[in-house]
Amino acid sequence: MDKRKIILSILGVLLIVLAVFGAKAIIDSNVKEVPENTKVVKNVFVETVENRKVPIVVPANGSVTALKKLELFSEVEGIFQGSSKAFRPGQRYNRGQVLLRINSEEYTASVRSAKSELFNNITSIMPDLRMDYPDSFQKWQDYLNNFDVNSTTKPLPESDSDKEKYFITGRGIQSAYYEIKNLEERLRKFNIIAPFDGVLTEAAVNPGTLVRPGQKLGEFIDPSVYELEVAVGKKFSDLLKIGENVALQDLDGNQTYSGTVSRINARVDRASQTIQVFIRIEDPNIREGMYLEAKLDARDEENAIEIARELLIDRSKVYVVRDSLLVLEEINPVYFSSNKVVIKGLEDGEKLVSAPVPGAHPGMKVQIQEQEDTDKAEEF
Numbered sequence: 001m002d003k004r005k006i007i008l009s010i011l012g013v014l015l016i017v018l019a020v021f022g023a024k025a026i027i028d029s030n031v032k033e034v035p036e037n038t039k040v041v042k043n044v045f046v047e048t049v050e051n052r053k054v055p056i057v058v059p060a061n062g063s064v065t066a067l068k069k070l071e072l073f074s075e076v077e078g079i080f081q082g083s084s085k086a087f088r089p090g091q092r093y094n095r096g097q098v099l100l101r102i103n104s105e106e107y108t109a110s111v112r113s114a115k116s117e118l119f120n121n122i123t124s125i126m127p128d129l130r131m132d133y134p135d136s137f138q139k140w141q142d143y144l145n146n147f148d149v150n151s152t153t154k155p156l157p158e159s160d161s162d163k164e165k166y167f168i169t170g171r172g173i174q175s176a177y178y179e180i181k182n183l184e185e186r187l188r189k190f191n192i193i194a195p196f197d198g199v200l201t202e203a204a205v206n207p208g209t210l211v212r213p214g215q216k217l218g219e220f221i222d223p224s225v226y227e228l229e230v231a232v233g234k235k236f237s238d239l240l241k242i243g244e245n246v247a248l249q250d251l252d253g254n255q256t257y258s259g260t261v262s263r264i265n266a267r268v269d270r271a272s273q274t275i276q277v278f279i280r281i282e283d284p285n286i287r288e289g290m291y292l293e294a295k296l297d298a299r300d301e302e303n304a305i306e307i308a309r310e311l312l313i314d315r316s317k318v319y320v321v322r323d324s325l326l327v328l329e330e331i332n333p334v335y336f337s338s339n340k341v342v343i344k345g346l347e348d349g350e351k352l353v354s355a356p357v358p359g360a361h362p363g364m365k366v367q368i369q370e371q372e373d374t375d376k377a378e379e380f
Contacts, residue, residue: 060230068222
């Protein structure tokens with residue numbers, strides 16, 4: 001009995017061993033090893049790195065304004081009578097022509113009244129001058145003979161002595177004279193004269209309108225010289241120079257212009273950390289209010305390349321291909337533009353991935369797509 005039990009136990013163990021190894025053999029027979037050369041390999045586009053001198057161009061946008069711009073405001077009150085031409089936007093005026101003429105008849109009458117009073121005051125002291133200051137009598141007589149209430153008041157004769165000066169001042173002659181000069185100065189404000197050749201870009205009043213002090217009447221500009229104000233990053237401010245040529249274009253890129261840096265502000269904007277740069281433009285096709293983009297040549301970066309921003313990983317890494325594997329390489333980005341970035345840190349001859357690879361990861365096996373194959377595919 002003991003031998004039989006031993007034999008049965010041994011047979012049971014053998015059956016268990018056969019069952020386990022048999023099942024494993026069946027499982028292994030269903031799993032097929034994938035050969036290395038049959039794995040899915042992604043095609044990637046690359047470019048060979050060639051470090052060179054990369055010019056850094058700083059783009060900046062701004063609106064054009066006239067360098068000579070005159071906002072017309074009234075300092076007096078009266079009825080707008082008219083102008084030397086039709087007071088309408090787009091009207092050209094030459095230097096010295098009347099832009100606006102405000103009715104000044106009432107004020108002119110008060111100025112003439114003050115002049116007449118001065119004339120009477122001088123006339124009243126003539127007998128005393130003849131007696132006390134005979135040497136000065138003739139010059140005051142000549143002044144009265146040439147006095148005209150309808151013309152600008154001429155300067156009073158110079159006093160020959162302190163006594164004569166005190167005598168004239170004591171009679172109120174000088175105070176009356178300076179009061180008239182003040183009135184004449186204000187009388188000139190009823191006519192606004194064009195200080196330069198230009199164009200009226202805004203007209204806020206019409207003939208017959210009542211004009212009040214402080215009221216805006218229009219806007220007058222010189223269309224021959226304009227200025228573009230742009231904001232440039234603080235780190236590039238020391239690289240810009242006055243007189244440097246600047247390439248300009250409209251937002252559509254259809255029209256190009258040229259300008260020169262005329263002024264650079266010495267203050268940095270605290271909020272944006274930018275500096276105002278002013279670009280002078282002399283072009284007959286430029287108009288007030290146009291929006292332009294400036295291309296400012298900031299500096300040249302040695303031993304660098306320019307790539308698309310979408311190729312950056314975590315803002316400081318790029319993918320390169322080494323031994324058919326993707327490698328994440330650390331680089332130094334030195335300048336970012338809207339869609340490009342200038343980087344340093346790659347060696348000449350390295351294969352830089354030139355197009356984004358979906359699902360890319362370090363160590364991923366890839367195959368370089370030749371440019372010739374791409375060109376042939378485009379032909380078909």
